[in-house]
Amino acid sequence: MNNREIAEIFHSIADILEIKAENPFRIRAYRKAAQVIEDLSQPIKDIHTNGKLPNIPGIGEGIAGKISELIQTGKLKEYETIRKSVPSGLLEMLNISSVGPKTVALIYKELGITSVKELEKAAKDHKLAKFPGMGEKKEENIIRGIKILRETKERIPIYEAELIAKNIISLLKKVPAVDKISIAGSLRRRRETIGDIDILVASDKPAEVMDSFTTLPQVNQILAKGSTRSSVRIEGGRQVDIRVVQTDSFGAALHYFTGSKTHNIRIRELGIKKGLKINEYGVFKRSKLAEEDKKIAGREEIDVFKSIGMPYICPEIREDRGEIEAGLSGTLPKLIEIADLRGDLHIHSNWSDGTNSIEEMAEASIERGYQYIAICDHSKSLRVAGGLDEGQLIERQKKIDKLNNKYKNFQILSGIELEIHINGKLDFSDDILETLDVVIGAIHTGFSQDENVNTARIIKAMENRNVDIIAHPTGRLLGKREGYKIDIPAILKAAGDTGTALEINAFPERLDLADIYLQEAKEKGAKFAINTDAHSISQLDFTKFGIGVARRGWLEKQDVINCLNIDELQKSLEKARERSTHHYPPGQKKTDLI
């Protein structure tokens, strides 16, 4: 049973307990545990085996016991019991907007409704309005909520969300009443996928802002409209929330509206201990008479942190994954920034499946301030992507040499995205690979091999001294395909041992390696390369999404090889090649197992 499956069970338990109106804090504990498990970089069964479950914050004796039971028996008796007390259709109903646990409990108890479909019929037949707290509007909202539930994809890629947000912000910036405006929520934290889009505005004329917002051309439906908060649904079904505060509350509101929820709760708890109340309007010194609380901060976001004795914590790491503790102990990382990148080490050209020429990609990279790029076209066996054979590689080299003579202070590195075959063999011989500046090992075939095969094939490639980087290490496509089955901790360790860098592929639907693995990889000594995998000039701008992932993974400039200048990079690649060669003594290769 893997992490996600276990997390889902705890989420379900929380849902069931909510319908049963159990202690809200107990419910919160289950949700917190589920979240923590989802964010783990290691398989929880390994942590269990090592007896380290109690070390995970948010997992206490009770839940640790339940995890044990799930791992050992594949089942949880208590879960089996309580799930029988509540039809599974009720849990699905919780996904309907405007329907919560109380509504679900009521309609189940009074009408015996156990599915979304039955609920829809009951609402249409006006069978709900007669109950206390229900009415015609509520019925309408339920019908609408069900329609939206069926039409809307749960989360969208960050790329798409950012386009929507930027578009709305550019329109709102033209509104005179808007003093300040910012993206907030998970988009500001640079999560890989986004649910709702959150926007914060500072204004002393909130009503004008709300009117402008709710009458934007892309708004399909107004879900709520108040004096400080409004929600709309736009074309395509996505929900956009806006919050308006006075300018002197903008910082506190930005902190609150950025989240994450668990981060906010932790910050506010720390505030309580210091006799402070922290909300979206500011930081307040608590007095005995509640109405006399004195505001001590709010204009700037950093002051929220300062008020509880902490330095600024960047949005990307506000996930309650240790940033609070690091803030208190003064050990926060200095996160990598986009300006730290000196080049892009994974770019395709029209020699394989890219749309632009090497020269065009180079010129566009110079414009972006890079010192170098590596052209890494596909290798010969990936015919569908126009993979290059040995002869074409020589031809391409001539072209690159010619261009390099032309540029000053910029260098095109000759590279390859090299197919790693199912048996771990590489697409080119070592003699050929020796001639290349950058070799990125990649898997594009044989996804369905079992975990041992895939793990061994990647590690075998890493052990080859000429392989510098592993492309999109897990092969996932967000919302479309899970990664291939691999032993991720083993891959991370091998990266540290062999000096082979792990790619953080910035392509919005890859974002692979994912943020949750980066800290562990770093602890194991791994280095990273943030690459766009661009197949055209415009895709060179995907860098920002890769940087977002790296920052969420707490990476610093020195962890990423393409922050090095060209001389340092070349030395570093050479050094890593030596490590690959010397790491495993002859006859002791792990991969001899296959």
Place this chain on the structure above:
DNA sequence: GCCGTTTTCGGCCCGACTGTTTTCAGTCG
């Protein structure tokens, strides 16, 4: 159910909007 330089028991973040009420519960972020 978790957690602890105020606590091993008694707390657990804080507020806005809607709909159905006539003061508030439910939902949501």
